[in-house]
Amino acid sequence: MTQDLAPSVRPAAASPSEPVSGTGGWWRSAVIYQVYVRSFADSDGDGIGDLRGIRERLPYLAELGVDAVWLTPFFASPQADGGYDVADYRAVDPLFGDLSDADDLVREAHRLGLRVIVDIVPNHTSDQHAWFRAALAGREGGPERERYHFRPGRGAAGELPPNDWESVFGGPAWTRTARADGTPGEWYLHLFAPEQPDLNWENQEVREEFESVLRFWLDLGVDGFRIDVAHGMVKAAGLPDIGLSEQAKLIGAQVLPFFDQDGVHEIHRAWRRLLDSYPGERVGVAEAWAPTSERLALYVRPDELHQAFNFQFLTCDWGAAAMRTVIDESLAATRSVGAPTTWVLSNHDVVRHTTRYGGGERGLARARAAALLMLALPGSAYVYQGEELGLPEVVDLPDEVRQDPAFFRGDGQDGTRDGCRVPIPWSGEEAPYGFGPGGSWLPQPEGWAELSVAAQSGDPRSTLELYRSALALRHELPGLGDGEMTWLEAPEGVLAFSRPGLVCTLNTRGEEVGMPVPGRPVLATSALEFTGGTVRIPVDSCVWWAV
Structure with missing residues (x-):
């Protein structure tokens, strides 16, 4: 059936x-x-x-x-x-x-x-925020710049970024400013786009x-x-170097001096x-x-x-x-x-x-x-x-849009x-x-x-x-939402767990799977086939059972 x-x-x-x-x-x-x-x-x-x-x-x-x-x-x-x-x-x-x-x-x-x-x-703010505009207009070392991370560059003429941090969006996490006379000045930190200076x-x-x-x-x-x-x-204090490239790939994989600091x-x-x-x-x-x-x-x-x-x-x-x-x-x-x-x-x-x-x-x-x-x-x-x-991802957007x-x-x-x-x-x-x-x-x-x-x-x-x-x-259903759950025995490639009054089964294996009927089916993503006390759960399907 x-x-x-x-x-x-x-x-x-x-x-x-x-x-x-x-x-x-x-x-x-x-x-x-x-x-x-x-x-x-x-x-x-x-x-x-x-x-x-x-x-x-x-x-x-x-x-x-x-x-x-x-x-x-x-x-x-x-x-x-x-x-x-x-x-x-x-x-x-x-x-x-x-x-x-x-x-x-x-x-x-x-x-x-x-x-x-x-x-x-x-x-971070926008680089158009009143604070950042005031920081750019203010003197190096002035109070307006203390709201952000301004630093002198490294190298003989300050031509190198203050450290090796990379933007999440790619490239250095630092952009150099220009003084009122047009000469290169301090650098500011932006872990994202240059238009997003870090506070x-x-x-x-x-x-x-x-x-x-x-x-x-x-x-x-x-x-x-x-x-x-x-x-x-x-x-991290002192804004230390990381010593590694492709830092965006490290986010969520390890503590970085600019992310997940205890402070x-x-x-x-x-x-x-x-x-x-x-x-x-x-x-x-x-x-x-x-x-x-x-x-x-x-x-x-x-x-x-x-x-x-x-x-x-x-x-x-x-x-x-x-x-x-x-x-x-x-x-x-x-x-x-x-x-x-x-x-x-x-x-x-x-x-x-x-x-x-x-x-x-x-x-x-x-x-x-x-x-x-x-x-x-x-x-x-x-x-x-x-x-x-x-909805699927739209993968063919033209570059110009x-x-x-x-x-x-x-x-x-x-x-x-x-x-x-x-x-x-x-x-x-x-x-x-x-x-x-x-x-x-x-x-x-x-x-x-x-x-x-x-x-x-x-x-x-x-x-x-x-x-x-x-x-x-x-x-x-009173058993859904916050609360406890218990894993149930299930064939390889299948998840089965119980909540109060409910069992959920998910088949992730590459073929349909048979298992004992755990209760009364109330919602499923695919049609189910029953034979006696056994149910055939289709590939890539999930079922909610009332028990």
Whole structure:
């Protein structure tokens, strides 16, 4: 007997205002949806997503069943790195609207039962920030330059960078300034693009300014912050050489003198005290690359931040053994400090997992299965816009439309981040597929009409309906969200674990596998075949069983 468990009738979703299961704060079990602001929805026809467009689409997110929305930076910025180069932390960039649009968005989200997390960028500012302009205009060694990392160069005439650090985007992490008379001057540190000078967090004025910025947005009503480069704000004393090249490949593999220094934790403790001083369980989420799960757990100790992204899970290869190792290590590390584990498959900086898992039908099948796995694991999950549609990476963007600064500095990151940032399709038969009344800032592929929200809504076999069903069940089943899990015996290449009232099975081997039926199937990514008390689970499939 073959049984198709496509979600033809979606379970009734819990109200977004109702907490998902688990103990303690809302964030411990929350599903948080990442909105890349310029690529979500455009309200004014300029081809760039904006805050009003997001607000108009919030009902879609409430129906999807997520608990919170994370917005990438929408602050005033020259947009040298997609808004992660901030010129004014208290202003909305005109590309995206104004401060009243941000206020309206937060209010509407709260009305719908959704919380709002905004990106804060404390490691660096834009080179157009008033502080950096003052630093360039000020004298060498002057107080304006103490907010950043200015140093004299090495070599007979200071012609060499102060140390051997490399930018994450490629090339040296230092750029030389020119004095008023045009002669070469000091160098400044930028771990990312030259337009993103690193702040000096040993400077008390920097710390006080960011406390004020956080209060500004907390007073407006946001529910927390995703902290960009939370591992990078403190540099090793003396800025020592590393002695190795291709340093971007070492990030997350070892402690570097510019990343994951112990001094960052003092900053996060101060921010936690600030967050706790506000009502409503405001949260801090660390974007932190650390070489081990144990070091990552330091960011979420009880007096530090609430969550940290689990990049070990995101970068894990497809396969039961590798996945089980990452899951075990992640749970053990966060359990040691009493924090929830987070799970994420894609974001705005990595190739979409539909493509990472092989692309085409195989990649989509694996992506759907990985989604059910992620949503069944203990803790909190992050969904990147468009993954609920099964969007693939756009791999054939013409060079002339690319905007990722890493693309233009070829020895840093892979430079392919534009491909996961292409605006998502909402409806219609041709681009821009309902994204807005005009075009889109990056071209959308032909053939995306069948992947649009409108095309997938109501289709029981679509990836969108799979996510909607999984998120509805996550609210309904008391054993999902934060809590315990137990591994079960399973054939090689299969993951099987139990949560209270639920069993999850994932087949990663290259063929279908038979195993005893563990319960009543409630959701599956592929049709199942039953023979007596045995079930045949297809290749690259995941099943939820009620027990």
